[in-house]
Amino acid sequence: MTEPTEPTGPTEPHDPVGEAAGPRRHVVFVTWKAGNAPAFEAAKRLGHHVTLVRSLLMEQSQNIDFTTSPYARFVDDVHVLKDATDADALRARVLEIHRERPVDGFVATVDALVVPVAWIAEEIGVPFTDARAAEAAKQKNRCREILAAAGIDSTRHAVVTDFEEAAAFAASTGYPVVVKPARGSGSEGVHVVADEDRLREVLGQVAADGSHQAGVLVEEYLSGRFVSAELGLARGRFLRLAVSERSTWHRHEALETGTTIPAGISAADHDRVMEFAEAVVGAVGLGLGVFHVEIMLGDDGTPRLIELNPRLMGSCLPNLFRLAGGADIFDLLVRIHLNEEIERGPTAFDRYATVRWFGAADTAPNPGRVPDLAWAAAEYGDHLHALTVRFPEGDMLRPCRGNLGNFGEVQVVHPDRAESIRIAEEIVARTARRLGIEVTG
Incomplete structure (x- = not known):
C-alpha cells in the first residue's frame, strides 16, 4: 500500500442510502477500523456530510486493508495520516478540515484516538467527550482514585516501580493480584498473578520489554x-x-x-x-x-x-x-x-x-x-x-x-x-x- 501525503477525496459518487430530511451536518470520523463502515453508513443515511481521517501505520500494524472495506460509498472526503496518534499532525489536519467545512461532530471509536480528538474538539468548540475526563478514564490508577474519593468503588490498587513494591502490595491484600499497564486496552499486558514467584517473573518481563511505559498498576483481585x-x-x-x-x-x-x-x-x-x-x-x-x-x-x-x-x-x-x-x-x-x-x-x-x-x-x-x-x-x-x-x-x-x-x-x-x-x-x-x-x- 502506498502512503498518500495529501487528502484523497472526495471519493467516488456515493449512494445516498435514503438520506434523512433535516439539516446536513458535517461528521468527522477518526479511526483505523474498517469495521466502522456501518457508522459511516449511518451518518450518510441520516443525511450528513461524512469525512474520514485514517491512520496508515495502525492499519498496517493490524493487517487492515481499508481499500477492501465497503466504506467508500458512505464517505465524502478521506484524509490519510501516517499516524493519527501523532497529536500535532492530527490537530493540523483537523483544523484544515474545519476551515474548509466547519465540523459539527466527531466520532472516535479507538482508545488511542479518543483523547487527542477530545482536545481538538474542545479547542474548536465542538461537543465531544470531555478531554480531561477521557484522560482520567484511560489512566487507570487516576480513574480508581476518582471513584474512591467519590465513595463509588474502593478496589485497592497501587502504581509500583519494582518487584519489592509490588510484593509489599500483594502481602497487604493477599494473592492473587492483577498486574496491568497503568494505561492500556485490549487485555494486552494484563496478568492474574497467583504467587510471589510468578509476580517476580511478570515484573521481570515488564522491566525487560518496557511494555508498561505509563507505569505498572497492581490491583486487588476481583471475583464474581x-x-x-x-x-x-x-x-x-x-x-x-x-x-x-x-x-x-x-x-x-x-x-x-x-x-x-x-x-x-x-x-x-x-x-x-x-x-x-x-x-x-x-x-x-x-x-x-x-x-x-x-x-x-x-x-x-x-x-x-x-x-x-x-x-x-x-x-x-x-x-x-x-x-x-x-x-x-x-x-x-x-x-x-x-x-x-x-x-x-x-x-x-x-x-x-x-x-x-x-x-x-x-x-x-x-x-x-x-x-x-x-x-x-x-x-x-x-x-x-x-x-x-x-x-x-x-x-x-x-x-x-x-x-x-x-x-x-x-x-x-x-x-x-x-x-x-x-x-x-x-x-x-x-x-x-x-x-x-x-x-x-
Whole structure:
C-alpha cells in the first residue's frame, strides 16, 4: 500500500442510502477500523456530510486493508495520516478540515484516538467527550482514585516501580493480584498473578520489554461474574443500551475469549450494574458519548469496576448488539456525537448473540492455509452468523495473550442463551481439531 501525503477525496459518487430530511451536518470520523463502515453508513443515511481521517501505520500494524472495506460509498472526503496518534499532525489536519467545512461532530471509536480528538474538539468548540475526563478514564490508577474519593468503588490498587513494591502490595491484600499497564486496552499486558514467584517473573518481563511505559498498576483481585455495561450519555441523560456477559480463558484469566449480549442476569442485577456504571461515568465526568464499562459483579451483588472505556464497545460487539435485537447502535452513536436530543428507553432484546475469539494457546506452526469452513454453515444454519479464520504472516503462531493475538472468530445468534453459547464454543473446538492445534477459545 502506498502512503498518500495529501487528502484523497472526495471519493467516488456515493449512494445516498435514503438520506434523512433535516439539516446536513458535517461528521468527522477518526479511526483505523474498517469495521466502522456501518457508522459511516449511518451518518450518510441520516443525511450528513461524512469525512474520514485514517491512520496508515495502525492499519498496517493490524493487517487492515481499508481499500477492501465497503466504506467508500458512505464517505465524502478521506484524509490519510501516517499516524493519527501523532497529536500535532492530527490537530493540523483537523483544523484544515474545519476551515474548509466547519465540523459539527466527531466520532472516535479507538482508545488511542479518543483523547487527542477530545482536545481538538474542545479547542474548536465542538461537543465531544470531555478531554480531561477521557484522560482520567484511560489512566487507570487516576480513574480508581476518582471513584474512591467519590465513595463509588474502593478496589485497592497501587502504581509500583519494582518487584519489592509490588510484593509489599500483594502481602497487604493477599494473592492473587492483577498486574496491568497503568494505561492500556485490549487485555494486552494484563496478568492474574497467583504467587510471589510468578509476580517476580511478570515484573521481570515488564522491566525487560518496557511494555508498561505509563507505569505498572497492581490491583486487588476481583471475583464474581465478568460483565460490561454499554451506556450512552446525551445532554446529561443516560441511555441504557445493554449489559453483556464476558468469558475468559482458563489458562490466562486476563484474556477475554468472548461476549454474549444480553447477559444472563436477573433484572435486579441488571439495574445494579447499570446504576453503578452511570455513577462511574458521572464521577469521572465524561459528559457525552457511548461508553463501555467493564465490571465484576460480586457474588453478593456488589459491582466493582474493572475498566472504564470512553468509547463504544469494540470488535464485533456493535454487530452482536444488532443481531440480538438491539437495532443499529451506530445510528445512535452518530446522533449522540452530534449532540442531539434523544428519547430512548432500555433496549428490549429478543435473541442472544455470542462471539468467541480464538488464537494459538502455545507457540505452534502457522497452518498458513485456511481450512474449508463450509461445514459450519451447513450444520448450524441460520444460527451461525459468521466464522472467520485469518492467520498472520510468519512461519509460527505466537501464543495469544491479548486481543490482538486472535486469528479466529465465530458469531452465533439463538433465542436460547445456553444454546447460543454452546454452539459458539462447539464450533471453536471443532475448528481447532481441524487445525490440529490447541486454541484459546
